[in-house]
Amino acid sequence: MFFEAKPVTPETLLSETQRLADANYRFVTMSQTVLNERTLRLYYHFDENLTVDELRAGTEPASRPPMTHLRLDVDRNQPIPSVSSVYFCALLIENETQDQFGVRFEGLPLDYEGAMYLEGEVSRAPYFTMTTVKRPLAGTASEDKGGAQ
Numbered sequence: 001m002f003f004e005a006k007p008v009t010p011e012t013l014l015s016e017t018q019r020l021a022d023a024n025y026r027f028v029t030m031s032q033t034v035l036n037e038r039t040l041r042l043y044y045h046f047d048e049n050l051t052v053d054e055l056r057a058g059t060e061p062a063s064r065p066p067m068t069h070l071r072l073d074v075d076r077n078q079p080i081p082s083v084s085s086v087y088f089c090a091l092l093i094e095n096e097t098q099d100q101f102g103v104r105f106e107g108l109p110l111d112y113e114g115a116m117y118l119e120g121e122v123s124r125a126p127y128f129t130m131t132t133v134k135r136p137l138a139g140t141a142s143e144d145k146g147g148a149q
Contacts, residue, residue: 005043005071010081013044016070017083020046025068027087030094032101035073040101044070044083079106 008016017027025046033041046068074080082105084091094105095116102114 003069005069008070008072013072013081017086020068021086024048027090032097038076040074040076040103042072042074076103079104082107084109
């Protein structure tokens with residue numbers, strides 16, 4: 001899925017989120033991408049008028065704008081401003097992100113401090129990264145180097 005996201009900073013995140021709330025956008029969710037050992041990219045997803053029927057059909061009517069997204073790159077060692085003061089429901093995905101990626105959100109009204117899903121004995125976040133490896137297709141020249149017998 002390809003989408004455009006407006007870049008924000010920790011300093012502008014809350015004002016941009018408030019602007020969307022004032023325009024009657026709903027907070028849908030947040031997603032995360034690990035860029036490197038130190039940097040986490042957060043995508044905040046908002047929608048103005050999405051319906052369940054549209055979700056089931058996988059369509060977006062031309063009569064309304066597509067979803068709106070904000071992109072925030074953060075140092076995983078620095079606290080991230082919580083948007084739960086604007087959208088209270090965000091505290092769930094923010095607590096989950098703390099559990100899974102080992103970051104901290106500042107200003108959470110209900111902070112599980114990394115223990116919303118994780119047990120007390122877990123000493124580090126269980127996130128993982130995936131790597132795509134391209135392999136030659138079966139029967140291509142690079143696979144036939146050994147020669148036929």
